[in-house]
Amino acid sequence: MTPRRSRGRRLVLVAAAFLAVALAGCSEELKNNKQNSLQPKGPAAEKINNLFVPVTAIAIFIGIAILVAVVVLAIRFRYRPGKNENPKQIHGNTKLEIGWTILPALILAVIAVPTVSTIFDLAKDPGPQALNVVVEGKQWWWQFSYPDQKVVTADELVIPAGRPVKVHLTACNGTGAAKVCNVIHSFWVPELNGKKDVVPGHDNWTTIEADNPGTYLGQCAEYCGLSHANMRFRVIAKSKDDFAQWVSDQQQGPAVPLLGPDGKPAGDAQDLVVNTFACTNCHILDDSSKAAYGPNLTHLASRSTFASGTYPLTRDNLIKWVMNAPSMIPMESQGCRLPPGEKPCVGMPSFTENTPKGLPSMTRTQAEQIADYLLELK
């Protein structure tokens, strides 16, 4: 049996381990990572945090109390031959049992009341003043459409600050025989609200609102297959005027036309996009009001990230992407075709290996041409 001192030393080691961990968690980078639920930046997240903090405090208090109790009891009542070899055989104590049943029940009751009221508060419909946004979860990116403004974008959800946004979550599109559904995803912007799952066939919705303009990061929070980890997005809150300007910019046609008045591609890059590599099978580059299989690229260059928010929108990244997207984000798109023939496209195919059937490989020059064209689509 170990002597008291070395056991005490061991306990200090354990406590030190805890402390090290706690300290490592307090870095500035962590606190300000823009995806931090402990840094609420909107009314919903604040309400949740206001519930979370006191409950956590109670939990930490009880946790430490039990930890201390275990240690103290083990040391205080240790076996001392000749002194307490045959201790009193206590079988129970009804009063204590009642007491320590009622006490936790009371604590839980105290926690339950604000919990229930917050549940109903957060479930309230935000009303007619809310902006409506339809979020569609795909594998592995987010489509955002504004039904009232007739704008369809991807990856970056632009909203007006200080105004509630009703987020309609869907994993399906089309109706009747043409209805197509994806898998379950989860829409999560920790600094603005808790998460809500995107369930095929269900009309889930949630509300987000940002107190102030800024960028708030989000991520898919329900395992959805290969690139679940890469299914990120960001919410960009703008002031009322800036938002109106943004909407108006998005509602314009493309900065550079895709097709000329004769219906043929308006330039070499556009020819590559329409004819050579059939990008338009999945993407729309000249109409920001429509959704397609892949992200709407009409105003791609107005965004700062792409590929579901995993890469900054730079020329080099775009070149690499159009040539060999699966090398940047793993996807299930080897040799795929849209409309689905032998193999459906889950993600974007590569044009350097396992290219879709019937399409040529892409050279670097071609990729540069396409990237430059895309960067003009402001």
Next chain:
Amino acid sequence: MSTVDTTHDTPGNDGPGPDSPGATPARLTPGDVVPVDPGHGGDDSHTGVANAKLAMWLFLSSDCLFFGAFIATYLLYRDRGGQTGPTPKDVFSIPFTSVTSFILLMSSLAMVLALAAIQRGDYRRFRIWLLATALFGAVFIGGQIYEFTEFTRKGLNVSTNLFGSSFFVLTGLHGAHVTVGIVWLMSLWGMSMQGRLTQGDAERVEVAGLYWHFVDIVWIVIFTVIYLLPQP
């Protein structure tokens, strides 16, 4: 010599009751057999239900939840809007299914008679009623097969709509249970023919009977819930 207890398939529990006066010798050596006092020693430490029977009851309660999950699924999906393809009204023939259900019900009666027969040692009647049970069960299965092919002909299969998926899987699993039961009953019949099933083995038949009645009861629930309850 401890008794060989094959029905229970366990080593004999040969301890005495807590107060069997004068039953225990002052010094015991291992291997000594202390006589069992049937009045005592069992009440607090035994349910009174034989092991195999208790096990079957537990298995059947487990199977209840299994069917319950599929029945709940059927009920959930029956009323789902937007389904195309044949509906229950389009394919069900209540008269036909009533007849096959009745036959299955009668098979349970035959099973009861079979058990009664072997319990009183009437092996000939036992085999007849056992055969009748299996036969009725087989007729039921035949009816199911006919029904399934009819439905398929009318355009309903597992992939047609939710009704098709949940109907065929539920009734298919039930049919599989009935089939296993028929095989079991025929095995008992075969054993009886070889003289290997005697009055002392009545419990084995009872356990099979429990299974058979359960399968029948599940069908009554399915028939009621799926066929008889009003369609929207």
Next chain:
Amino acid sequence: MTTVTRSLPKTSTPAVPLRRPKATTGFWSWFTTVDHKKIGIMYGAAALFFFVVAGVEALLIRLQLAGPNGTVLTASQYNTMFTMHGTTMVFFVGMPMAVAFGNYFVPLQIGARDVAFPRINAFGFWVIAAGGIFMYSSFLLGGAPNGGWFGYTPLTSTPIAGGALPGHGPDFWAVGLVMLGIGSTTSAINFIVTILNMRAPGMTLMRMPVFTWMMLIVAFLTVFAIPPLTAALIMVFFDRNFDTLFFVAAKGGDPLLYQHLFWIFGHPEVYILILPGMGIVSEVLPVFSRKPLFGYSVVIFSGIAIGFLGWGVWAHHMFATGLGPVTITAFGLATMLIAIPTGVKIFNWLGTVYGGAVKLTTAMLFSLGFVAMFTLGGLSGVMHSVVPADTQQTDTYFVVAHFHYVLFGGLVFAIFSGFYFWWPKIFGHFLDERLGKINFWVMLVGFNVTFFPMHILGLTGMPRRTYRYPAGYGWTGLNQIVSVGGFLVALATLIFVVNVIFSAVKRKPAGGDPWDGRSLEWSIPSPPPSYNFAQTPIVMARDDWWHHKYTEDAEGRLVALPTGGSDDDSPSAAIAKVNAHASEADGRGIHLPSPSFYPLLVAAGLPFLGYAAVYQDIYYLIPGLFLLLFGIYAWGLEPGTEEH
């Protein structure tokens, strides 16, 4: 209880297809054994093996996540790793390990010679072993399960052609788990019948040891929880392979149906996992405090309450799925409610230690560790029951921290406590105490270093099941700490393995009652003779064995009875004396159930059927059906115990 004798007609000879094995010792006897003790050891060895396998999977995960944008594993490999880690730990470690202890000790604790159905007992083990081999064979057959350990639809149920999850992984997963369900259910039925029907005279339910009680509750939970899982898995398999529409949203199917069915299984499942651990701790703490369990009845009734209430909380795994405020309120409150009986147990365990004479053996350290770590996990569980907070915590590393605190800090610690406590009984020699203590401390520190930072990672936005994370979020440092902790846990496990080997070599012999135990397993030699009890014990009280050794004075203090109990003439004492000194040879007159091939044979048929299902190939179906039918028939015709 009346015993029924079977009388064979003298004329017929039983036609036995295979000559019955007779050996009860030797290597090959393990394949045909029906002895609950040997089966328990096999369960334990298998579970320990899978613990190491799943641990390696965890280490690979931690290597991948040790730095941002890791490249140790591809996304596909990583997704398989976390799926198999979870599936293995829950189904091939947690459940079988509980059954291992239950198999070995429940018959001993109730004074029985074996379980109600020894061959079915063996069958249960071989099925689980076959299921594990079947599922892991998928690694070599083009893709292991990769849909997460709970396999949500439509990700897993989309047909292969749909591209959601390519390969046969989900098929192996579904079929493998159906196999496992068969093994678990048969095992559970066996336990219930054994405990309800085969207790020694005088062993009323309220005199049973807590571990046996917990195994009874767990067995009932298993019997009722596995069927909804089986149903859900069948639906997934059919959607994937036969184009049924159960979870096809485009045709009106509902992916949430799967979640409901899965969690109706899944929540009772976590109680199936933890209650045996609570049972072990309830045995260890009294022995090493030299005091009875504080509030025995309350602990039992709390266990029963948890068993019942556990059926009413399943949707707390679905708080973010859009069930509506009324539903989530109901389940949130139910979840808070279940914290009460759980908390009561914690207090009772502390009350057991209070005022005792505590011996800090390794077993005791692990049990105390359980009390502390499980409490922390329970507290983070209460935090999850606060539904709005849960919407931030679920599906992040916070919930990963929560369930590892209750399952590792809880169950695994209890399992190790059980190892150190019961090893001398099973093998006749101690596990080394010094190595044991090092084992404990390294595991305690390593466990906390691994899982405590995960609370912070989750709250600061890191979702779970992500094969990589970017730099710049502040997660790198914490992940590095977590990864280091993972290797500490691995080190602790290695120390345990070393201890096992070292102790087997050193062979410090243990008598029948090395710890001054309380329950019946300590009243027989170590290791027990094959027949367990020379004479079936007569039970006069709870903690019956303890009462043969001690009584209480007027103030309730312990008074040791004279050794040999020479002043006790009761039949109970006489039997106890005989049992304590009986050797293998003394069991000459006792007939035990005979070994059999058929449990193994029937179990061997199942993987064939499994491959037939996954590949829809009749070439597998035929041998599988043959083994199954032949095995079942021959088994049915074979008597439980051969006449000599």
